[in-house]
Amino acid sequence: MSKLGLSVDEVLTTTRAVRKRLDFDRPVDFSLIRECLELAVQSPTGSAGQFWHFVMVDDPDKRKALGDLYAKAWPIYAEQPFSIYNLHANDPEMKPIAARAADSAAYLGENMGRAPWLMVPVLNGRYEGATADLAAGLYGSILPAVWSFMLAARERALGTCWTTIHLMFEREAADILGIPYEEYTQVALVPIAYTKGTDFKPAPRKDLDLFIHRNGW
Secondary structure, three states, X not given: XXXXXXXXXXXHHHOOEOOOOXXXXXXXXXXXXXXXXXXXXOOOOHHHOOOEEEEXXXXXHHHHHHHHHHHHHHHHHHOOOOOOOOOOOOOOOOHHHHHHHHHHHHHHHHHHHHOOEEEEEEEEOOOOOOOHHHHHHHHOOOHHHHHHHHHHHHHOOEEEOXXXXXXXXXXXXXXXXXXXXXXXXXXXXXXXXXXXXXXOOOOOOOOHHHOOOOOOO
């Protein structure tokens, strides 16, 4: 498939967390997935380690099983104080935005297993109790690759969404996929599908000056 021809700035500002506009019924050829992965692994990786693996899932039974795990985790997440339902409850500016996002996230929770592909990025080793410098270096060696994958996917009319709540049941997901749990850490569950339409816009964001600190806090 030909690319959309977006500029770098357009890709960076319109790569959204796509949920309701994922086309669950349109197949995605693996060659397109591989093309995005070839670009993704050009991202930075600490100590040139390439500590990453990418488990790409299109088997219907395994997709359903992972989707069921996600659906099982969703109500647990929804009750947490940091969930999209509660985090912005007292912020009148963000509350309506969060409500729309929560509605689409709940939809994805019900349909995760229908995505043509699910990607589970995996990091070598397990790091429970790791020091901040080690954890930052390790996760910083795979998260840029996944984001690069998402950017490449956007340019190819594919939608993605970074999710993590299936990690409440990471061991069960490892069993589904045959990942040696004691040796590898899953970091996300990313649905991949063509999007319904390609006209995505920048997301609403608070005033940037609220977050800029120069020469100190």
